[in-house]
Amino acid sequence: MPITGQLRHLEADYDVAIVGAGPAGMAAALGARARGAERILLVDRDAEPGGILLQCIHSGFGLHAFDEEITGPEYAQRYLEQVLEHDIDVLTDAYVMDVGPGGRMKLMSPTVGVTGLDARSVVLAMGARERxxxxxxxxxxxxxxxxxxxxxxxxxxxxxxxxxxxxxxxxxxxxxxxxxxxxxxxxxxxxxxxxxxxxxxxxxxxxxxxxxxxxxxxxxxxxxxxxxxxxxxxxxxxxxxxxxxxxxxxxxxxxxxxxxxxxxGLIPDAELARELGALFDPVTGGPVVSGTMETTIPGVFAAGNVVHVNDLADWVSREARVAGEWAAALATGARRPDEDVRLVPGDNVAYVVPHTISRDGTHTVSFRVKRPIHGPTMLRIGEVHRRKVRAVVPAEMVTLQLAPRMLEGWSGAVLRIDAVPAEAVVR
Amino acid sequence: MNHRHDRQPQPQAIDEDVATHVYLCTGCPLGCRLEVDAVDDEVVEVRGFNCRKGDRYGRQEHLDPRRPLSTTIWIEGAAIRRVPVRTAEPVPRDQLVAVVEALRGLRIAAPVKRGEVVVADVLGTGIDVIVTRELPAVGQRDHLTTGQDPPASEA
Missing domain, CATH: 3.50.50.60 (FAD/NAD(P)-binding domain)
Structure with a gap:
């Protein structure tokens, strides 16, 4: 299995085009394929896919994605092998200059020159850059x-x-x-x-x-x-x-x-979303996203560090898979869910992703606390869900699963996320 | 303020034989301060943990602390100059520097495959050092992926 994917022929139209072939982009591509997209393009500006994983030679990756502790290069290669198995077009050494409304993408590379293509859905997976x-x-x-x-x-x-x-x-x-x-x-x-x-x-x-x-x-x-x-x-x-x-x-x-x-610190490398006029979250520095990981620009999705800086590549890939799946679903005619519930940061919570969700469907809610709590901590999603954990620190992102049954009988419009000392919670 | 975690063994006499050693658990964000009572190499009791992970970690950390180890070695004929490697299993903590030094002068040639053993039984630990990524020889990349011969200038 070759490690590099080299594109032979660039199509003029794609169901899903993905910008960035790191842990987010590769997972988005697999998600898109699983959900039935036929023509999928994965673009990266580096000479080969993998992103920052390739220089992260230390272990600590894969415990969630592969149930095994591996290094960054191994994590990248395992994903890339799946990407190539699924016959996804990979264009490296290519820079996406612009994403227009309606999925018109302009890119340049030594092999294809400056060229345009149309994508029904776009997934932004450019990661973050260092301050x-x-x-x-x-x-x-x-x-x-x-x-x-x-x-x-x-x-x-x-x-x-x-x-x-x-x-x-x-x-x-x-x-x-x-x-x-x-x-x-x-x-x-x-x-x-x-x-x-x-x-x-x-x-x-x-x-x-x-x-x-x-x-x-x-x-x-x-x-x-x-x-x-x-x-x-x-x-x-x-x-x-x-x-x-x-x-x-x-x-x-x-x-x-x-x-x-x-x-x-890292900041989301989200210029393409900014140029598109997407709404941004001032705390994360990334675009506002819905439960399907769609930005406020219809058809343009975003996932991973371009949305909020994660501490594990595994979380990035999980989130990007959702983006890829929905990018494919919308590209192939599925209806966009009605995402009318807002998630907002409450006590001791700096930010929450996604920013809006639908009432049906299962959502992974990710957030970061402002201050550490070195003891039993109650995590709350409004009045609909609570979970006690041993401790929380700002360095470790917290995730909760929100299932449709938790929202049964609840008719509000806003869910506040809190992380407070457990003894302070009055039942 | 010079912050140091109090994790180096600091024997405190409780009675004649039992010594207490302090370690910081890395199992979760809680970071429990573990107190391990031991008589020589036998752990009598672990205190300060909030889950079973902490108990296990305290014992392991006292008796045989090990760490996963990654480094890079020189590779000739690839698109990049270093290839990442790791030990197939965690190595004893006090041998981390020695293992990296043992690998420093090593040079290998592309192509290499993920999982390939570059040094077997490094420093007699019984642990192999393996390559963590595939690296084709320069000029083979197009050949491998498109079935075409590499251009003569790159070969």
Missing amino acids: TRGAIRIPGDRPSGVMTAGLAQRMVNLDGYLPGRRAAILGSGDIGLIMARRLRLEGVEVVGVFELLPHPSGLMRNVVQCLDDLDIPLHLSTTVVGIHGRDRLERVTVAPVDDGREPILERSWDVDVDTLLLSI
């Missing part, structure tokens, strides 16, 4: 050696370069934690991870396995306040922050490093 130094405005010089953690990951794992000899990492997101371990194992001295918040942003197991195991210090409530170096980074100034997250400069200190990795 950069500009997003948090760290003062100081602009030397080389300051880069995002994901870029360093690509350099080390695909291109075979080390970004430097002595590194600091700003931000304790999962990519930063994983790169701390990766650099340390490759012989780079990692002087520490600095996190603005009073708690780690990444998964607890990554704190233990990437930092504690290798004696890499984690400095909480601390941030980088200065970058120094003429051509190459020479040192950074770090400072603790007060309760209002303002740096306490009189307690700052300097750290000699030639590399600073930034792991300061």
Whole structure:
């Protein structure tokens, strides 16, 4: 089974065209095929399908999708093998420049040039991009050696370069934690991870396995306040922050490093949806979606990190499969469900996806809490469903299944999602 | 503030023989602080867990902590310069660095298949190191997927 799909002939019309061939795009393609779409196109701007999975060489993938813990490349390849088995057209090295209303797509690639095609349904699966130094405005010089953690990951794992000899990492997101371990194992001295918040942003197991195991210090409530170096980074100034997250400069200190990795968050790479005029959620930074993962532009679906940043590829694929299935259903004449129930964030909930749902059908409701609750927590969907869990943290997305029977006899229009300490819930 | 998880074994005398060691459970977001009472290599009791996962984790972590290990090695003749590999099973935690160092000088040639063993029984652990992705030789890509011969310039 070849790992790459190379398109021989691009059709002028597709039932479903998918932008991005990572864990979202590939799952959407399989969902579309399962729901009866005939002509399916999967487009990716990289040289081969797989997306960021290909540089995520660590394990932790597949526990939900394959019931087995595997690495990113293995996860990508398993999906790709299914994609090729199902005879889905895969166009790589291709950039989608524009998606117009009605599914008119303009793309360019070395093999097909600049060309247009019509898709009855479009699935946006472009994932997310990393926030950069500009997003948090760290003062100081602009030397080389300051880069995002994901870029360093690509350099080390695909291109075979080390970004430097002595590194600091700003931000304790999962990519930063994983790169701390990766650099340390490759012989780079990692002087520490600095996190603005009073708690780690990444998964607890990554704190233990990437930092504690290798004696890499984690400095909480601390941030980088200065970058120094003429051509190459020479040192950074770090400072603790007060309760209002303002740096306490009189307690700052300097750290000699030639590399600073930034792991300061991801933002949905959703420009195509923005240009289409889709409605956006200001909290997620991604488009508003319904229970079928359709954006507010009819026929244009979105799933995965382009909608909200997930912590597991498995959740991305699950959500994208729904998008692919509905993209196919609508392309082949099914009726759009009446999605007149709104899901809104309530107590201690930052955001909820999807934003609207129908009263029938089973929905996976995903949300993220604002603050950690280190003890029994009650998750509530309005008055229709509640579930008690052991704890919640912002780093781990929470999902609940909403079944039609839960909405039987309920006639409201808005469901509020709450995550509160269990003892505070009065029955 | 230098935050460190209190998970390195920190024996505290309870009576003459029993020592208590503290570990942080990674089973779920709760992150239970596990206290493992042990006499030498025999676990007497695990405390502080909220589910059975924690009990199991505490025992395993005390007696034989293991971790999954991934790294990359040089590959010649492929479209990228490094091929990802992993240990087929988790390796003892104190051998993570040694295993990566043992693989550092290794060079293999494309094509490779997912699951192919590149080093058997690495450092005598009884654990194999396997490739985690397929990488065709450069110029084979079109050949494999379209049935056409690769262009001479790439071959």
